[in-house]
Amino acid sequence: MRIATTERDGRYVLEPKAALVGQSAEALTEMVGQALEQEKFALTIDMHAVSSVDSLGLEALLATARRCAALGGTCRIVKASPKIRDVFRITRLEKDLEIV
Secondary structure, three states: OOEEEEEEOOEEEEEEOOOEOHHHHHHHHHHHHHHHHOOOOEEEEEOOOOOOEOHHHHHHHHHHHHHHHHOOOEEEEEOOOHHHHHHHHHOOHHHOOEEO
């Protein structure tokens, strides 16, 4: 899976370019780990190109938010489609994730 990275407004932005499932969720987790090792504690995950998310993808997003918080950072989820937002709402993860 391709995940684009940029820095915008003092935040490190990760942009998954496909469904956030299986191996792509693992790839996101790995890239988040690399960002945190570089002390980039203000993360944004831009979900505009994510068409679907499975349990592994949800787990990766939740783990990312928790890892950032444990290090005094933040993780924002932005530009999620209505379908993805419904998944967050149904799984009640909207309470645990900062969704903008």
